[in-house]
Amino acid sequence: MNALNLAAEVPENPLIPPIPELVIGLIAFFIVFGFLAKKLLPNINKVLDERRAQIEGRIEDAEATQAEAQQVLADYRAQLADARHEAARLRQEAQEQGATLIAEMRAEGQRQREEIIAAGHAQIAADRKAAAQSLRQDVGKLATDLAGKLVGESLEDHARQSRTIDRFLDELEAKAESDATKAEAGR
Amino acid sequence: MSAETMLAFETDCHIFSGCGFDAPGLHNFVFEPLFTIGGFEFNKPMLLALLSTVVVVWFFWAAFGRAKVVPGKLQMIGEAGYDFVRRGLVYDALGKKEGDKYVPFMVSLFFFVWIMNLWSIIPVAQFPVTGIIAFPAGLAALVYILWVFLTFKKHGFVGAFKNFTGYDKSLGWVLPLLMVIELLSNLIIRPFTHAVRLFANMFAGHLLIVMFTVASWYLLNGIGFAYAGASFLMTILMTAFELFIQAIQAYIFVLLACNYVQGALAEHH
Numbered sequence: 001m002n003a004l005n006l007a008a009e010v011p012e013n014p015l016i017p018p019i020p021e022l023v024i025g026l027i028a029f030f031i032v033f034g035f036l037a038k039k040l041l042p043n044i045n046k047v048l049d050e051r052r053a054q055i056e057g058r059i060e061d062a063e064a065t066q067a068e069a070q071q072v073l074a075d076y077r078a079q080l081a082d083a084r085h086e087a088a089r090l091r092q093e094a095q096e097q098g099a100t101l102i103a104e105m106r107a108e109g110q111r112q113r114e115e116i117i118a119a120g121h122a123q124i125a126a127d128r129k130a131a132a133q134s135l136r137q138d139v140g141k142l143a144t145d146l147a148g149k150l151v152g153e154s155l156e157d158h159a160r161q162s163r164t165i166d167r168f169l170d171e172l173e174a175k176a177e178s179d180a181t182k183a184e185a186g187r
Numbered sequence: 188m189s190a191e192t193m194l195a196f197e198t199d200c201h202i203f204s205g206c207g208f209d210a211p212g213l214h215n216f217v218f219e220p221l222f223t224i225g226g227f228e229f230n231k232p233m234l235l236a237l238l239s240t241v242v243v244v245w246f247f248w249a250a251f252g253r254a255k256v257v258p259g260k261l262q263m264i265g266e267a268g269y270d271f272v273r274r275g276l277v278y279d280a281l282g283k284k285e286g287d288k289y290v291p292f293m294v295s296l297f298f299f300v301w302i303m304n305l306w307s308i309i310p311v312a313q314f315p316v317t318g319i320i321a322f323p324a325g326l327a328a329l330v331y332i333l334w335v336f337l338t339f340k341k342h343g344f345v346g347a348f349k350n351f352t353g354y355d356k357s358l359g360w361v362l363p364l365l366m367v368i369e370l371l372s373n374l375i376i377r378p379f380t381h382a383v384r385l386f387a388n389m390f391a392g393h394l395l396i397v398m399f400t401v402a403s404w405y406l407l408n409g410i411g412f413a414y415a416g417a418s419f420l421m422t423i424l425m426t427a428f429e430l431f432i433q434a435i436q437a438y439i440f441v442l443l444a445c446n447y448v449q450g451a452l453a454e455h456h
Contacts, residue, residue, distance in 0.1 A: 012217070014213060014216060014320060014390065015320055015383065015386075016320070017319075017320045017321035017324040017325070018319075018321050019321075020227060020228065020233070020321075021232060021233060021236075021319055021321030021322060022321040022322075022324065022325045024233040024236055024237070025236050025316075025321055025322040025325040025326070026325045026326075026329070028236040028237050028239060028240040028299070029240075029295065029296075029299050029325070029326060029329070031240045031244065032239075032240050032243045032244055032295045032298070032299045033291065033292060033295040035244045035247065035248070036243075036244075036247060036291050036294060036295045037291035037292070037295070040247045040248060040250075040251040040252065041251070041269070041290065041291050041294065043251045043252070043254050044250075044251040044254045044262075044265070044266065044269060046254070047251075047254035047255065047256055047258075048266075050256050051256045054256060
C-alpha cells in the first residue's frame with residue numbers, strides 16, 4: 001500500500017471540519033480581505049472615480065465647445081446677412097448716384113452749350129459793332145469828301161466837320177436801329 | 188517530495204495482471220503532513236490555501252497597487268473582475284447605496300474561493316482546497332455571522348426573531364409549524380447547505396478527475412488500452428468541466444452570501 005493511501009485508517013467523516021484547516025482557511029481569507037479592503041480596492045475606487053470625473057469633464061468641455069461653435073455659426077450667419085443687406089444698399093446708392101451724376105453732367109453740358117452760344121452771340125455783336133465803327137469812319141470820310149466836292153469848299157474846320165458828321169451818323173444810326181427793331185419784331 | 192509520494196495510487200498495478208483496482212475515495216482527501224511544528228500538522232491543502240492568498244493578493248497588488256486613470260492590461264483585467272463581482276453580484280442584490288459597504292468582503296470571497304477551487308486542475312497542486320469541508324465551512328460561518336449580526340442590528344431582537352421565523356399573522360394556525368420550520372431552515376440548515384454546496388461540488392469533481400486518471404493508468408494493459416483511451420478522454424473533458432464548475436460554484440457561494448445580507452437588510456422578510 002502507498003504511503004498516502006490511508007484507507008487502512010478509519011476515514012474521518014468528511015463533513016466534520018478539522019480545526020487546524022478551519023483556522024488556516026480563515027487566516028488565509030482575512031489576509032486577502034485585509035489587503036483588498038484596506039489598500040487595493042480603495043485604490044481602484046479612487047481611480048475609477050477620477051476616471052468618471054474626467055470623462056464627465058470631457059463631455060462638459062465638448063458640450064461647451066459645441067455651444068460655442070453654434071454661437072459662432074449663428075454670428076457668422078447674422079454677419080453674412082448684414083453684409084448682403086449692406087451690399088444691396090451700396091448697389092442701390094451707387095445706382096442713384098450714377099443717375100444723379102448723369103443728370104448733372106447733362107445739365108452741365110446744356111449750360112456750357114448755352115454759354116458757347118451766348119459767347120458766339122456776343123462775339124458777333126462785338127464784331128458787328130467794330131464793323132459799324134469802322135464803317136462810320138469810312139462813311140464819314142466819304143460823306144465829307146463828297147460834301148466838300150458838292151459844296152465847293154473844303155470843310156477845314158474840324159469842329160464843324162465833326163459836328164456835321166456826328167449829326168449825320170446819328171440820323172443814320174437811328175434809322176438803322178429802327179430798321180433792326182422792325183426786323184426783330186418781324187422775326 | 189518524491190514522485191512516489193506525489194501519486195495517490197500504485198504505479199505498477201494494471202488490469203489483467205491479477206491486481207485489483209484501487210478505487211479513489213475518501214482517502215484521497217486525507218494528506219500526510221508536509222511538516223509538523225509543535226503538534227501542528229501543516230498539510231498540502233493548507234499550503235494551497237495560503238498560496239491562494241498569495242495569488243489573489245499578488246494579482247490585485249499588481250493590478251491595483253499603482254492604479255492609473257488610463258489602465259494597463261493587468262489593471263483592465265482586474266477592473267473587469269472587480270466590476271463583475273461589484274455590479275453583477277453586490278449591486279444587483281443590495282443596490283449601490285447599501286451594497287458599497289460589502290463590496291470588499293464579497294470581492295475577497297469570490298476570488299479567494301475561486302482560486303482555491305482552481306487548484307484542482309493546476310498541475311502538481313491538483314487538489315481543490317474547498318474539497319476539505321473546513322475551508323468552505325469557515326467562510327460560510329463568516330457569512331452566517333455577518334447575516335445574523337446585520338439582522339439583529341437592523342430589526343432589533345423581536346424584529347430579528349420575526350425575520351428568522353418568517354412571522355406572518357395572516358397564516359393563522361399554520362404559523363407555529365411554519366415558524367419552527369423557518370427557524371430551523373434559516374439558522375441551522377442554511378449555513379450548512381451554504382458550505383456543503385461548495386464543498387460537495389468540489390469534492391465530487393475532484394473524485395471524478397482522480398477516478399478517470401487512475402483508471403486510465405490502471406487500464407493500460409492488452410485490450411484495456413482502448414478503455415484507457417476513453418478514460419483519458421473523460422479525464423480531459425472532466426478537467427474542462429471542472430474549470431467551468433469552479434467558477435460557477437465560487438459565483439453561487441458569493442451570490443448566496445449577497446442574498447443573505449440582502450435578506451437581513453430588507454424591511455419585510
